Amino acid sequence: MSGGLLVPAGVLLATALVLGRLAVRVGMPAVVGELCAGILLGPSVLGHAVPALSSWLPRAAVPHGPLDSIGQLGVVLLVGTTGIEIDTKMLRRRKAATLTVGTTGLLVPLGLGVTAGFLLPSSLVAVGSGQPVFAAFLGVALCVSAIPVIAKILADMRLLHRTVGQLILGAGMVDDAIGWLLLSVVSAMASSQVRAGHVLLSVGYMAGVVILALTVVRPLVRRALAMAERAGDAAPTIAVVTTVLVLGAAATQSLGLEAMLGAFIGGVLIGSGSDVDLRKLAPLRTVVMAVFAPLFFATAGLHLDLAALAHPVVALAAGVVLTIAVLGKFAGAFLGALLARLGMWEAVAMGAGMNARGVIQIVVATAGLRLGVLTTATYTIVVLVAVVTSVMAPPVLRVAMHRIEQTEEEELRRRDLAAFSEPSIEGPPPQRQ
Numbered sequence: 540m541s542g543g544l545l546v547p548a549g550v551l552l553a554t555a556l557v558l559g560r561l562a563v564r565v566g567m568p569a570v571v572g573e574l575c576a577g578i579l580l581g582p583s584v585l586g587h588a589v590p591a592l593s594s595w596l597p598r599a600a601v602p603h604g605p606l607d608s609i610g611q612l613g614v615v616l617l618v619g620t621t622g623i624e625i626d627t628k629m630l631r632r633r634k635a636a637t638l639t640v641g642t643t644g645l646l647v648p649l650g651l652g653v654t655a656g657f658l659l660p661s662s663l664v665a666v667g668s669g670q671p672v673f674a675a676f677l678g679v680a681l682c683v684s685a686i687p688v689i690a691k692i693l694a695d696m697r698l699l700h701r702t703v704g705q706l707i708l709g710a711g712m713v714d715d716a717i718g719w720l721l722l723s724v725v726s727a728m729a730s731s732q733v734r735a736g737h738v739l740l741s742v743g744y745m746a747g748v749v750i751l752a753l754t755v756v757r758p759l760v761r762r763a764l765a766m767a768e769r770a771g772d773a774a775p776t777i778a779v780v781t782t783v784l785v786l787g788a789a790a791t792q793s794l795g796l797e798a799m800l801g802a803f804i805g806g807v808l809i810g811s812g813s814d815v816d817l818r819k820l821a822p823l824r825t826v827v828m829a830v831f832a833p834l835f836f837a838t839a840g841l842h843l844d845l846a847a848l849a850h851p852v853v854a855l856a857a858g859v860v861l862t863i864a865v866l867g868k869f870a871g872a873f874l875g876a877l878l879a880r881l882g883m884w885e886a887v888a889m890g891a892g893m894n895a896r897g898v899i900q901i902v903v904a905t906a907g908l909r910l911g912v913l914t915t916a917t918y919t920i921v922v923l924v925a926v927v928t929s930v931m932a933p934p935v936l937r938v939a940m941h942r943i944e945q946t947e948e949e950e951l952r953r954r955d956l957a958a959f960s961e962p963s964i965e966g967p968p969p970q971r972q
Contacts, residue, residue: 544605544606544609547605547606548605548606548609548834550580551576551577551580551606551834551837551838551841552830552833552834552837554576554579554580554837555572555573555576555577555833555834555836555837556833557572557576558572558573558575558576558579559572559573559576559833560572562575566933567929567930568688568692568895568929568930569833570688570832570836570901570926570929571926571929571930573832573833573836573837573840574836574837574839574840574843574901574922574926575840576833576836576837576840577836577837577838577839577840577841577842577843578840578841578843578845579840580837580840580841581840581841581842581843581844582841582843582844582846583843583844583845583846586844587846606834606838606841607838607909609831609834609835609838610831610834610835610838610839610905611798612785612831613827613830613831613832613834613835614799614831614832614835614902614905615784615785615788615798615799615802616781616784616785616802616823616827616831617827617828617831617832617835618799618802618803618806618902619780619783619784619787619788619802619803619805619806619809620784620806620820620823620824620827621690621715621803621806622802622803622804622805622806622807622809622810623780623806623807623809623810623817623820624690624806624810625712625806625807625810625811627807627810627811628811633705633706633709635879636706636709636710636876636879636881637706637709637710637712637713638713639875639876639878639879640706640709640710640713640872640875640876640879640889640893641709641710641711641712641713641714641717641875642713642875643871643872643874643875643878644682644684644710644714644868644871644872644875644889644893645682645713645714645717645718645871646682646871647867647868647870647871647874648678648681648682648863648864648867648868648871649678649679649681649682649721650678650867651678651681651863651866651867652674652677652678652679652680652681652682652863652864652867653674653675653677653678654674655674655677655681655859655860655863656670656673656674656675656676656677656678657670657671657674659673659677659856659859659860660852660856662852663852663853663856663914663916663917664914664917665911665912665913665914665917667911668729668910668911668912671728672725672728672729672912673912673913673917675725675728676725676729676903676907676912676913677860677917677921679718679721679722679725679903680900680903680904680907680921680924681860681863681864681867681868681924682714682718682721682867682868683714683715683718683896683899683900683903684710684711684714684715684718684868684893684894684895684896684899685711685895685896685899685900685925685929688895688896688899688929688932689707689708689711689892689893689895689932690708692892692895692929692932692933692936693707693708693892695933696933696936696937696940698936698940700949700950700953701940701943701945701949702946702948702949703881703885703888703889703892703940703943704892706876706881706889707888707889707892707893710872710875710889710893711892711893714893715803715899716803718899718903719797719799719800719803720745720800722797722799722800722903722906723745723791723796723797723800724742724745725912726795726796726797726906726910727740727795727796729910729911729912744794744795744796745796745800748790748791748794748796748800748801748804749804752804752805752808756808757808760783760805760808760809763779763783764776764779764780764809764814764815765814767779768814768815768816768819773819773820773821773822776815776816776819776820777819777820777822777823780809780815780820780823781823783805783808783809784802784805784806784809785802786801786805787801787802787804787805788801788802788805789801791804797906799902799906836901839901839904839905839922840922842905842908842915842918843915843918843919843922843923844915844916844919845919847915847916847919848919848923850916853916853919853920856916856917856920857919857920857923860920860921860924861920861923861924861927864896864924864928865894865927865928865931868890868893868894868896868928869890869891869893869894870890871890871893872886872889872890872892872893872894873886873887873889873890875889876889876890882943884939884940884942884943885939885943887935887938887939888935888936888939888940888943890935891931891932891935891936891939892932892936894928894931894932894935895928895929895931895932896924896925896928896929900921900922900924900925900928901922901925903921904918904921904922904925905918907921
């Protein structure tokens with residue numbers, strides 16, 4: 540491993556740690572500070588102040604460069620561990636409400652995003668990608684939610700036990716699952732010049748991956764994890780889980796689909812199809828959240844050039860895209876909640892919670908930059924939306940939840956989750972209800 544990787548990685552990680560902690564101190568998600576680390580050390584700030592000093596960082600973070608490779612591994616593990624946390628039993632219990640909110644919360648911003656993609660100036664479209672692919676990609680970027688950010692916000696605000704909090708997570712799961720499928724289709728469109736045969740083949744591949752995962756891979760994963768569990772310590776279980784996530788990502792990538800889709804499916808199989816002791820995976824999650832994820836977000840920030848917003852066309856486009864993203868997602872989730880017969884303030888809370896795009900939108904934006912669909916300017920716009928929506932969610936949620944009375948069922952759930960979050964070392968592994 541060369542010094543061309545070690546020095547940039549160390550500087551980025553240290554800066555991301557400091558700024559991430561500062562963001563938490565002022566009530567913002569850590570991802571905001573971690574992104575700001577890349578912005579500070581990249582062309583937006585240091586690049587303009589001391590160009591010679593900052594040029595080596597972006598060079599290390601170019602697509603397929605050393606930092607980019609670490610970032611891609613990090614995001615595979617991040618998305619995979621998020622899939623592990625998905626409670627499929629809860630999703631099935633509340634399937635009507637979660638499907639309604641998830642579907643409307645996806646379709647409304649998707650339609651608005653695609654429309655905006657066709658209306659934006661062609662100067663914002665990457666050379667060689669074409670307006671239809673750009674429009675489709677922008678629609679996908681604006682319709683996704685971010686389960687990791689939503690879960691972190693709900694946990695920090697102590698709202699995971701509330702029924703609305705559970706519904707936000709359930710609807711977010713629907714968005715995430717469909718979002719990965721849509722991203723894979725758009726990625727296939729970008730690499731095959733929008734040929735219908737390739738798109739249909741990609742959809743067929745996706746259906747085949749899901750069927751194979753449920754019928755063949757799930758029992759193999761369950762057996763491998765059972766063998767690892769018998770070893771007693773956490774190391775074999777962590778090794779098996781990491782292997783499943785990485786191989787799942789490699790499998791979908793080899794089919795021309797997004798690597799994150801395979802990692803996500805692998806995580807869901809681990810979380811829903813086995814009796815793995817989730818406490819043993821705590822070291823893996825800690826490393827992913829404390830090292831790989833901050834390094835990925837800081838690397839993503841290196842690609843931003845906020846100076847592009849000084850251009851009137853880019854600034855106007857940023858304002859339009861941000862407005863469409865916020866209003867489209869909020870309106871879609873709000874409408875879905877009303878259709879599911881939730882109260883007005885519950886619908887407001889659903890709209891606010893679903894609006895947090897953070898992690899997943901940054902992943903989508905990074906994929907778009909890597910595929911040559913987004914320019915630096917449009918990448919900056921999409922990541923700006925991710926940051927702003929993640930910052931907006933907590934205050935709106937706080938206002939709405941103060942107006943929703945807590946029920947006895949929610950109090951019982953709060954006690955269960957409190958016991959789950961502080962498991963006894965000697966006791967049995969926590970089981971999902």
